[in-house]
Amino acid sequence: MIEPDRTEWQVRCAFNAFCKRVLKNEAINIFNERQQRQAKEMTFSDLTPQEENQLYTLDQQYEGEEGQSFQVVGKKITPKLLAEALRTLPIEKRKTVLLYYFFDKSDVEIAKLLEIPRSTVQYRRTSSFKRLKRFLEEHADDWDD
Secondary structure, eight states, X not given: OOOOOHHHHHHHHHHHHHHHHHHHXXXXXXXXXXXXXXXXXXXXXXXXXXXXXXXXXXXXXXXXXXXXXXXXTTEEEOHHHXXXXXHTXXXXXXXXXXXXXXXXXXXXXXXXXXXXXXXXXXXXXXXXXXXXXXXXXXXXXXXXX
16 A cells, blocks of 8 residues: 655645634534524423414405305305205216316316216206205205304
């Protein structure tokens, strides 16, 4: 093995010492930053109820159903009633209705997605619409909450 000459050895040792010092100082800095952060942190269980209330907000628009319900031919339609009407549909018809009315998919897109003929999609959609209409007409007055 070839021994490095003295100056090269001294340079290696100096660089080695420098690297160790940098790593040690960086570790000290990280430790100090972590200690400072932990001194400022507080667990949720230590918060007072007033402090907890400052962490979130509620959207006032969706409180209560008065603003969400609407009148159709003298019948009050609420979100709960509409959800219950959708729940009465068979799953394959419900998927079709949701894709068409809520996701703006065309009959062709739904047919490709569900791997069924387009005419079946149209039949499911129109028959579901009639069934929903009938359900809402029959139950609109029963759902006054």
